Amino acid sequence: MAAGGKLQAPRGTFDVLPEDGRRRSQLRALSEELFEPAGYGPVDTPIFEATELFARGVGETTDIVQKEMFTFEDQGGRSLTLRPEGTAGVCRAYMEHGMHKQPQPVKLWYWGPFFRHEAPQAGRYRQFNQVGVEAIGSDDPSLDAEVILLLSELLTRAGAQGVRLRLGSLGTPETRREYSDELRDYLRSREAELSDEVRARLDANPLRAFDSDHPGTIAVVKDAPKLLDRLNEEDAAHFAEVRALLDEAGRDYEIDAALVRGLDYYTRTVFEFTSDALGAQSGVGGGGRYDGLISQLGGPHIPGVGWAAGIERILMVSDVEVPGVGPDVYVVRDGGGAVTEFKALGALREAGFTAQMEQAGRSVKGQFKQADRLGAKSVLVVGADTLSVRDMNTGDQREVPDIAEALAALKEVLA
Ligand code: HAM
Secondary structure (H helix, E strand, O other): OOOOOHHHHHHOOOOOOHHHHHHHHHHHHHHHHHHHHHHOOEEOOEEEEEEEHHHHOOOOOOHHHHOOOOOOEEEOEEEEEEEOHHHHHHHHHHHHHOOOOOOOOOEEEEEEEEEOOOOEEEEOOOEEEEEEEEEEEOOHHHHHOOOOHHHHHHHHHHHHOEEEEEEEOOHHHHHHHHHHHHHHHHHHHHHHHOHHHHHHOOOOOOHHHHHOOOOHHHHHHHHOOOOOHHHOOHHHHHHHHHHHHHHOOOOOOOEOOOOOOOOOEOOOOEEEEEEEOOOOOOOOEEEEOOOOHHHOOOOOOOOEEEEEEEEEEEHHHHOOOOOOOOOOOOEEEOOOOOOOHHHHHHHHHOOOEEEEEEOOOOHHHHHHHHHHHHHHOOEEEOOOEEEEEOOOOOOOOOEEEEEHHHHHHHHHHHH
Protein backbone atom coordinates (compact mmCIF):
# COMPACT_ATOMS: atom_id res chain seq x y z
CA MET A 1 0.00 0.00 0.00
CA ALA A 2 1.35 3.44 -0.91
CA ALA A 3 2.30 5.38 2.20
CA GLY A 4 1.58 9.03 2.87
CA GLY A 5 -1.44 9.51 0.59
CA LYS A 6 -4.29 11.61 1.91
CA LEU A 7 -7.11 9.41 3.18
CA GLN A 8 -10.59 10.39 2.09
CA ALA A 9 -14.06 8.93 2.38
CA PRO A 10 -14.90 6.75 -0.66
CA ARG A 11 -16.42 8.42 -3.71
CA GLY A 12 -20.13 9.01 -3.35
CA THR A 13 -20.05 8.77 0.45
CA PHE A 14 -20.03 11.55 3.03
CA ASP A 15 -19.39 12.19 6.69
CA VAL A 16 -22.17 13.42 8.94
CA LEU A 17 -20.83 16.16 11.21
CA PRO A 18 -22.60 17.28 14.40
CA GLU A 19 -24.72 20.11 12.97
CA ASP A 20 -25.97 17.85 10.20
CA GLY A 21 -26.32 15.01 12.68
CA ARG A 22 -28.64 17.10 14.84
CA ARG A 23 -30.85 17.91 11.86
CA ARG A 24 -31.02 14.19 11.10
CA SER A 25 -31.98 13.36 14.68
CA GLN A 26 -34.67 16.01 14.50
CA LEU A 27 -36.07 14.56 11.27
CA ARG A 28 -35.97 11.10 12.79
CA ALA A 29 -37.89 12.37 15.80
CA LEU A 30 -40.48 13.98 13.50
CA SER A 31 -40.82 10.66 11.66
CA GLU A 32 -41.31 8.68 14.82
CA GLU A 33 -43.86 11.19 16.17
CA LEU A 34 -45.83 10.75 12.98
CA PHE A 35 -45.59 7.00 12.39
CA GLU A 36 -45.99 5.55 15.88
CA PRO A 37 -49.42 7.11 16.60
CA ALA A 38 -50.57 5.88 13.17
CA GLY A 39 -49.75 2.31 14.24
CA TYR A 40 -46.43 1.87 12.44
CA GLY A 41 -43.82 -0.01 14.46
CA PRO A 42 -40.08 0.30 13.96
CA VAL A 43 -38.32 -2.42 11.98
CA ASP A 44 -34.62 -2.89 11.26
CA THR A 45 -33.33 -5.42 8.78
CA PRO A 46 -29.69 -6.29 8.04
CA ILE A 47 -27.51 -3.98 5.96
CA PHE A 48 -26.50 -6.95 3.83
CA GLU A 49 -28.76 -9.68 2.52
CA ALA A 50 -28.47 -12.63 0.15
CA THR A 51 -28.01 -11.21 -3.35
CA GLU A 52 -30.87 -13.38 -4.54
CA LEU A 53 -33.34 -11.38 -2.44
CA PHE A 54 -32.78 -8.30 -4.57
CA ALA A 55 -32.43 -10.19 -7.85
CA ARG A 56 -35.87 -11.74 -7.21
CA GLY A 57 -37.44 -8.81 -5.38
CA VAL A 58 -36.22 -5.69 -7.15
CA GLY A 59 -36.04 -7.36 -10.57
CA GLU A 60 -33.29 -8.68 -12.85
CA THR A 61 -33.89 -6.07 -15.54
CA THR A 62 -33.69 -3.01 -13.29
CA ASP A 63 -30.69 -0.66 -13.28
CA ILE A 64 -30.36 -1.34 -9.57
CA VAL A 65 -29.79 -5.07 -9.99
CA GLN A 66 -27.94 -4.87 -13.29
CA LYS A 67 -25.36 -2.26 -12.38
CA GLU A 68 -25.81 -0.57 -9.03
CA MET A 69 -25.43 -3.23 -6.37
CA PHE A 70 -22.42 -3.57 -4.07
CA THR A 71 -22.13 -7.35 -4.17
CA PHE A 72 -19.46 -9.47 -2.56
CA GLU A 73 -18.74 -13.04 -1.60
CA ASP A 74 -18.33 -13.97 2.04
CA GLN A 75 -15.73 -16.46 3.29
CA GLY A 76 -18.22 -19.27 2.72
CA GLY A 77 -18.66 -18.39 -0.95
CA ARG A 78 -22.20 -16.96 -0.48
CA SER A 79 -23.12 -13.96 -2.57
CA LEU A 80 -24.19 -11.04 -0.38
CA THR A 81 -25.30 -7.52 -1.32
CA LEU A 82 -25.40 -4.26 0.58
CA ARG A 83 -29.11 -3.44 0.53
CA PRO A 84 -29.96 -1.02 -2.32
CA GLU A 85 -33.51 -0.55 -0.95
CA GLY A 86 -35.61 -1.64 1.99
CA THR A 87 -38.84 -3.18 0.77
CA ALA A 88 -37.44 -6.59 -0.23
CA GLY A 89 -35.73 -7.00 3.15
CA VAL A 90 -38.84 -5.95 5.09
CA CYS A 91 -40.95 -8.46 3.13
CA ARG A 92 -38.38 -11.18 3.80
CA ALA A 93 -38.54 -10.36 7.51
CA TYR A 94 -42.36 -10.34 7.40
CA MET A 95 -42.34 -13.91 6.05
CA GLU A 96 -39.43 -15.16 8.13
CA HIS A 97 -41.12 -14.08 11.35
CA GLY A 98 -44.61 -15.26 10.39
CA MET A 99 -46.03 -11.76 10.59
CA HIS A 100 -48.91 -12.90 8.36
CA LYS A 101 -50.27 -14.56 11.53
CA GLN A 102 -50.60 -11.19 13.25
CA PRO A 103 -53.67 -9.03 12.69
CA GLN A 104 -53.35 -7.49 9.23
CA PRO A 105 -52.21 -5.12 7.93
CA VAL A 106 -48.82 -5.08 9.60
CA LYS A 107 -47.48 -1.54 9.57
CA LEU A 108 -43.76 -0.90 9.79
CA TRP A 109 -41.32 1.99 9.46
CA TYR A 110 -37.56 2.12 9.05
CA TRP A 111 -34.62 4.48 8.89
CA GLY A 112 -31.10 3.65 7.79
CA PRO A 113 -28.36 3.44 5.19
CA PHE A 114 -28.73 2.06 1.66
CA PHE A 115 -26.17 1.54 -1.09
CA ARG A 116 -26.27 2.03 -4.84
CA HIS A 117 -23.31 2.28 -7.17
CA GLU A 118 -24.57 5.35 -9.02
CA ALA A 119 -22.63 8.26 -10.54
CA PRO A 120 -22.31 10.63 -7.58
CA GLN A 121 -23.71 14.15 -7.87
CA ALA A 122 -25.56 16.60 -5.64
CA GLY A 123 -28.28 14.61 -3.90
CA ARG A 124 -27.09 11.30 -5.31
CA TYR A 125 -24.72 9.19 -3.28
CA ARG A 126 -23.45 5.63 -3.13
CA GLN A 127 -24.27 5.39 0.53
CA PHE A 128 -27.41 7.33 1.39
CA ASN A 129 -30.14 7.10 3.99
CA GLN A 130 -33.82 6.43 3.66
CA VAL A 131 -36.81 6.72 5.90
CA GLY A 132 -39.64 4.48 4.80
CA VAL A 133 -42.92 2.80 5.71
CA GLU A 134 -44.49 -0.47 4.58
CA ALA A 135 -48.08 -1.58 5.22
CA ILE A 136 -48.36 -5.27 4.46
CA GLY A 137 -51.34 -7.63 4.37
CA SER A 138 -54.19 -5.68 2.78
CA ASP A 139 -54.97 -4.20 -0.61
CA ASP A 140 -57.46 -1.69 0.77
CA PRO A 141 -57.10 1.62 -1.14
CA SER A 142 -57.23 3.49 2.16
CA LEU A 143 -53.78 2.09 2.91
CA ASP A 144 -52.41 3.55 -0.32
CA ALA A 145 -53.91 6.90 0.63
CA GLU A 146 -52.69 6.60 4.23
CA VAL A 147 -49.05 5.99 3.35
CA ILE A 148 -49.09 8.77 0.76
CA LEU A 149 -50.54 11.19 3.32
CA LEU A 150 -47.92 10.14 5.88
CA LEU A 151 -45.10 11.12 3.53
CA SER A 152 -46.93 14.28 2.61
CA GLU A 153 -47.27 15.19 6.29
CA LEU A 154 -43.66 14.33 7.06
CA LEU A 155 -42.48 16.66 4.29
CA THR A 156 -44.80 19.39 5.55
CA ARG A 157 -43.58 19.06 9.13
CA ALA A 158 -39.98 19.09 7.93
CA GLY A 159 -40.74 22.33 6.06
CA ALA A 160 -39.85 20.89 2.65
CA GLN A 161 -40.15 23.45 -0.14
CA GLY A 162 -41.74 23.14 -3.56
CA VAL A 163 -43.15 19.66 -3.01
CA ARG A 164 -45.32 18.06 -5.67
CA LEU A 165 -46.98 14.66 -5.77
CA ARG A 166 -47.20 12.63 -8.94
CA LEU A 167 -49.54 9.69 -8.97
CA GLY A 168 -50.10 6.80 -11.35
CA SER A 169 -51.19 3.19 -11.51
CA LEU A 170 -49.43 0.26 -13.12
CA GLY A 171 -52.30 -2.23 -12.86
CA THR A 172 -51.54 -5.93 -12.67
CA PRO A 173 -48.56 -7.76 -14.17
CA GLU A 174 -50.91 -9.23 -16.82
CA THR A 175 -52.14 -5.80 -17.86
CA ARG A 176 -48.56 -4.64 -17.91
CA ARG A 177 -47.44 -7.57 -20.07
CA GLU A 178 -50.13 -6.89 -22.61
CA TYR A 179 -49.40 -3.21 -22.50
CA SER A 180 -45.65 -3.88 -22.82
CA ASP A 181 -46.32 -5.76 -26.05
CA GLU A 182 -48.43 -2.92 -27.36
CA LEU A 183 -45.82 -0.35 -26.32
CA ARG A 184 -42.98 -2.41 -27.80
CA ASP A 185 -44.79 -2.59 -31.14
CA TYR A 186 -45.34 1.15 -31.05
CA LEU A 187 -41.69 1.89 -30.12
CA ARG A 188 -40.47 -0.48 -32.86
CA SER A 189 -42.51 1.50 -35.37
CA ARG A 190 -40.35 4.52 -34.49
CA GLU A 191 -37.17 2.69 -33.50
CA ALA A 192 -34.78 4.98 -35.41
CA GLU A 193 -35.72 7.93 -33.19
CA LEU A 194 -34.94 6.13 -29.91
CA SER A 195 -31.76 6.24 -27.83
CA ASP A 196 -29.39 3.26 -28.08
CA GLU A 197 -30.08 2.39 -24.45
CA VAL A 198 -33.85 2.27 -24.88
CA ARG A 199 -33.47 0.29 -28.09
CA ALA A 200 -31.23 -2.23 -26.33
CA ARG A 201 -33.88 -2.67 -23.60
CA LEU A 202 -36.88 -2.87 -25.93
CA ASP A 203 -37.26 -6.61 -25.44
CA ALA A 204 -36.62 -6.77 -21.71
CA ASN A 205 -38.34 -3.63 -20.48
CA PRO A 206 -39.88 -1.21 -23.00
CA LEU A 207 -41.45 0.79 -20.13
CA ARG A 208 -38.06 2.19 -19.29
CA ALA A 209 -38.44 4.41 -22.38
CA PHE A 210 -40.53 6.69 -20.14
CA ASP A 211 -37.48 7.20 -17.92
CA SER A 212 -35.24 8.42 -20.73
CA ASP A 213 -33.92 11.97 -20.98
CA HIS A 214 -32.94 11.45 -24.64
CA PRO A 215 -34.81 14.10 -26.71
CA GLY A 216 -35.74 11.73 -29.55
CA THR A 217 -37.09 9.15 -27.10
CA ILE A 218 -39.05 11.78 -25.19
CA ALA A 219 -40.74 12.87 -28.42
CA VAL A 220 -41.64 9.28 -29.33
CA VAL A 221 -42.93 8.51 -25.85
CA LYS A 222 -45.21 11.55 -25.84
CA ASP A 223 -47.50 9.91 -28.37
CA ALA A 224 -47.18 6.39 -26.98
CA PRO A 225 -50.23 4.50 -25.71
CA LYS A 226 -50.61 4.93 -21.93
CA LEU A 227 -50.83 2.10 -19.41
CA LEU A 228 -53.30 4.13 -17.38
CA ASP A 229 -55.78 3.81 -20.26
CA ARG A 230 -55.39 0.03 -20.30
CA LEU A 231 -56.15 -0.80 -16.62
CA ASN A 232 -58.71 -3.53 -16.02
CA GLU A 233 -61.95 -2.61 -14.29
CA GLU A 234 -60.84 -3.59 -10.78
CA ASP A 235 -57.54 -1.77 -10.97
CA ALA A 236 -59.20 1.30 -12.42
CA ALA A 237 -61.73 1.26 -9.55
CA HIS A 238 -58.92 0.83 -7.00
CA PHE A 239 -57.07 3.79 -8.47
CA ALA A 240 -60.25 5.89 -8.51
CA GLU A 241 -60.76 5.12 -4.82
CA VAL A 242 -57.19 6.12 -3.93
CA ARG A 243 -57.69 9.40 -5.78
CA ALA A 244 -61.03 10.01 -4.09
CA LEU A 245 -59.45 9.53 -0.66
CA LEU A 246 -56.62 11.92 -1.47
CA ASP A 247 -59.17 14.45 -2.76
CA GLU A 248 -61.12 14.09 0.44
CA ALA A 249 -57.95 14.72 2.44
CA GLY A 250 -57.25 17.82 0.36
CA ARG A 251 -53.92 16.51 -0.92
CA ASP A 252 -53.09 17.87 -4.39
CA TYR A 253 -51.52 15.56 -6.94
CA GLU A 254 -50.84 15.35 -10.64
CA ILE A 255 -51.79 12.23 -12.53
CA ASP A 256 -48.74 10.98 -14.37
CA ALA A 257 -49.74 8.32 -16.87
CA ALA A 258 -46.09 7.62 -17.58
CA LEU A 259 -44.77 7.40 -14.03
CA VAL A 260 -42.08 4.72 -14.10
CA ARG A 261 -40.33 3.63 -10.96
CA GLY A 262 -36.90 2.06 -10.97
CA LEU A 263 -38.06 -1.15 -9.28
CA ASP A 264 -40.01 -4.01 -10.83
CA TYR A 265 -42.23 -5.05 -7.94
CA TYR A 266 -44.90 -2.40 -8.29
CA THR A 267 -48.54 -3.16 -9.04
CA ARG A 268 -51.43 -0.70 -9.07
CA THR A 269 -50.64 2.58 -7.24
CA VAL A 270 -47.27 4.26 -7.79
CA PHE A 271 -46.31 7.73 -6.63
CA GLU A 272 -43.42 10.10 -6.33
CA PHE A 273 -42.89 13.27 -4.34
CA THR A 274 -40.60 15.75 -6.08
CA SER A 275 -39.27 19.10 -4.99
CA ASP A 276 -38.59 22.05 -7.25
CA ALA A 277 -35.83 22.94 -4.81
CA LEU A 278 -33.79 19.93 -5.97
CA GLY A 279 -31.89 19.95 -9.23
CA ALA A 280 -31.81 17.03 -11.62
CA GLN A 281 -32.37 14.58 -8.77
CA SER A 282 -35.83 15.91 -8.05
CA GLY A 283 -37.22 12.78 -6.36
CA VAL A 284 -37.59 13.29 -2.63
CA GLY A 285 -39.45 10.08 -2.01
CA GLY A 286 -41.54 7.53 -3.78
CA GLY A 287 -43.24 4.21 -3.55
CA GLY A 288 -46.32 2.26 -4.39
CA ARG A 289 -48.17 -0.99 -4.07
CA TYR A 290 -46.38 -4.31 -4.46
CA ASP A 291 -49.07 -6.98 -4.33
CA GLY A 292 -46.92 -9.61 -6.04
CA LEU A 293 -43.63 -9.12 -4.22
CA ILE A 294 -44.09 -11.54 -1.33
CA SER A 295 -45.19 -14.35 -3.64
CA GLN A 296 -42.24 -13.53 -5.90
CA LEU A 297 -40.03 -14.09 -2.88
CA GLY A 298 -41.56 -17.52 -2.35
CA GLY A 299 -44.35 -16.59 0.06
CA PRO A 300 -48.12 -16.60 -0.26
CA HIS A 301 -50.02 -13.92 -2.14
CA ILE A 302 -49.90 -11.05 0.34
CA PRO A 303 -50.31 -7.46 -0.85
CA GLY A 304 -48.42 -4.45 0.45
CA VAL A 305 -47.85 -0.77 -0.09
CA GLY A 306 -45.19 1.66 1.07
CA TRP A 307 -42.60 4.28 0.25
CA ALA A 308 -39.11 5.43 1.01
CA ALA A 309 -37.70 8.94 1.01
CA GLY A 310 -34.10 10.10 0.85
CA ILE A 311 -33.11 11.66 4.16
CA GLU A 312 -30.35 13.74 2.52
CA ARG A 313 -32.83 14.96 -0.09
CA ILE A 314 -35.46 15.90 2.50
CA LEU A 315 -32.85 17.86 4.43
CA MET A 316 -31.65 19.57 1.23
CA VAL A 317 -35.10 21.04 0.58
CA SER A 318 -36.27 21.64 4.10
CA ASP A 319 -35.60 23.96 6.99
CA VAL A 320 -35.30 21.47 9.82
CA GLU A 321 -33.15 23.66 12.05
CA VAL A 322 -31.59 22.72 15.34
CA PRO A 323 -29.83 25.65 16.95
CA GLY A 324 -26.70 24.57 18.78
CA VAL A 325 -27.54 25.02 22.44
CA GLY A 326 -24.77 26.16 24.74
CA PRO A 327 -24.26 24.40 28.08
CA ASP A 328 -26.00 25.68 31.20
CA VAL A 329 -22.66 25.79 32.99
CA TYR A 330 -19.00 25.92 32.00
CA VAL A 331 -16.55 24.92 34.69
CA VAL A 332 -13.53 27.24 34.74
CA ARG A 333 -10.42 25.81 36.40
CA ASP A 334 -8.59 28.46 38.35
CA GLY A 335 -6.14 26.64 40.57
CA GLY A 336 -8.64 24.07 41.81
CA GLY A 337 -8.67 22.65 45.30
CA ALA A 338 -11.99 23.82 46.78
CA VAL A 339 -13.50 20.78 45.16
CA THR A 340 -11.95 19.01 42.24
CA GLU A 341 -13.31 20.44 39.01
CA PHE A 342 -14.21 17.01 37.78
CA LYS A 343 -16.28 16.32 40.85
CA ALA A 344 -18.02 19.67 40.37
CA LEU A 345 -18.79 18.70 36.78
CA GLY A 346 -20.32 15.42 37.97
CA ALA A 347 -22.41 17.20 40.60
CA LEU A 348 -23.69 19.68 38.01
CA ARG A 349 -24.70 16.95 35.58
CA GLU A 350 -26.32 14.93 38.35
CA ALA A 351 -28.34 18.01 39.32
CA GLY A 352 -29.68 18.10 35.76
CA PHE A 353 -27.57 20.93 34.33
CA THR A 354 -25.91 20.58 30.96
CA ALA A 355 -22.29 21.16 31.85
CA GLN A 356 -18.85 21.14 30.33
CA MET A 357 -15.46 21.91 31.78
CA GLU A 358 -12.12 23.16 30.60
CA GLN A 359 -10.12 20.29 29.13
CA ALA A 360 -7.56 21.95 26.90
CA GLY A 361 -5.24 23.79 29.29
CA ARG A 362 -6.38 27.37 28.52
CA SER A 363 -5.56 30.37 30.71
CA VAL A 364 -8.43 31.61 32.88
CA LYS A 365 -9.02 34.40 30.37
CA GLY A 366 -9.00 31.84 27.57
CA GLN A 367 -11.46 29.71 29.49
CA PHE A 368 -13.96 32.56 29.78
CA LYS A 369 -13.56 33.16 26.08
CA GLN A 370 -14.26 29.49 25.46
CA ALA A 371 -17.35 29.59 27.70
CA ASP A 372 -18.55 32.53 25.63
CA ARG A 373 -17.85 30.76 22.33
CA LEU A 374 -19.82 27.74 23.50
CA GLY A 375 -22.72 29.98 24.47
CA ALA A 376 -22.55 28.88 28.13
CA LYS A 377 -25.23 30.57 30.20
CA SER A 378 -23.17 30.55 33.35
CA VAL A 379 -19.74 29.72 34.67
CA LEU A 380 -18.63 27.98 37.83
CA VAL A 381 -15.11 29.12 38.70
CA VAL A 382 -13.26 26.57 40.82
CA GLY A 383 -10.38 28.39 42.52
CA ALA A 384 -7.78 27.27 45.05
CA ASP A 385 -10.01 28.10 48.06
CA THR A 386 -13.02 29.64 46.43
CA LEU A 387 -16.00 28.73 44.33
CA SER A 388 -17.87 31.37 42.41
CA VAL A 389 -20.77 31.52 40.05
CA ARG A 390 -20.97 33.95 37.14
CA ASP A 391 -24.05 34.86 35.17
CA MET A 392 -22.71 35.08 31.59
CA ASN A 393 -25.66 37.23 30.59
CA THR A 394 -25.18 40.02 33.13
CA GLY A 395 -21.54 39.43 34.04
CA ASP A 396 -22.49 39.31 37.77
CA GLN A 397 -20.20 37.04 39.74
CA ARG A 398 -20.46 35.97 43.34
CA GLU A 399 -18.64 33.68 45.67
CA VAL A 400 -20.37 30.65 47.19
CA PRO A 401 -19.17 28.58 50.18
CA ASP A 402 -19.67 25.08 48.76
CA ILE A 403 -20.96 23.06 45.86
CA ALA A 404 -24.50 22.80 47.31
CA GLU A 405 -24.72 26.61 47.42
CA ALA A 406 -23.22 26.75 43.94
CA LEU A 407 -26.01 24.54 42.60
CA ALA A 408 -28.63 26.73 44.27
CA ALA A 409 -27.04 29.90 42.88
CA LEU A 410 -26.83 28.41 39.39
CA LYS A 411 -30.49 27.42 39.56
CA GLU A 412 -31.30 31.09 40.24
CA VAL A 413 -29.09 32.33 37.42
CA LEU A 414 -30.64 29.91 34.95
CA ALA A 415 -34.24 30.48 36.05
P1 HAM B 1 -36.61 4.60 -4.67
O1 HAM B 1 -37.44 5.54 -5.46
O2 HAM B 1 -35.60 3.80 -5.42
O3 HAM B 1 -37.62 3.65 -3.91
O4 HAM B 1 -35.88 5.39 -3.53
C1 HAM B 1 -36.60 6.21 -2.64
C2 HAM B 1 -35.87 7.51 -2.38
O5 HAM B 1 -34.54 7.26 -1.94
C3 HAM B 1 -35.69 8.39 -3.61
O6 HAM B 1 -36.85 9.15 -3.86
C4 HAM B 1 -34.52 9.27 -3.18
O7 HAM B 1 -34.98 10.34 -2.37
C5 HAM B 1 -33.71 8.33 -2.32
N1 HAM B 1 -32.55 7.82 -3.08
C6 HAM B 1 -32.53 6.79 -3.94
N2 HAM B 1 -31.30 6.62 -4.47
C7 HAM B 1 -30.51 7.56 -3.91
C8 HAM B 1 -29.13 7.92 -4.01
N3 HAM B 1 -28.30 7.25 -4.79
N4 HAM B 1 -28.68 8.97 -3.28
C9 HAM B 1 -29.52 9.66 -2.46
N5 HAM B 1 -30.81 9.36 -2.32
C10 HAM B 1 -31.31 8.33 -3.02
C11 HAM B 1 -37.26 2.64 -3.06
O8 HAM B 1 -36.17 2.50 -2.60
C12 HAM B 1 -38.43 1.75 -2.66
N6 HAM B 1 -37.94 0.71 -1.71
C13 HAM B 1 -39.53 2.57 -2.04
C14 HAM B 1 -40.69 1.73 -1.62
C15 HAM B 1 -41.00 1.32 -0.37
N7 HAM B 1 -41.64 1.25 -2.41
C16 HAM B 1 -42.51 0.56 -1.70
N8 HAM B 1 -42.13 0.58 -0.46
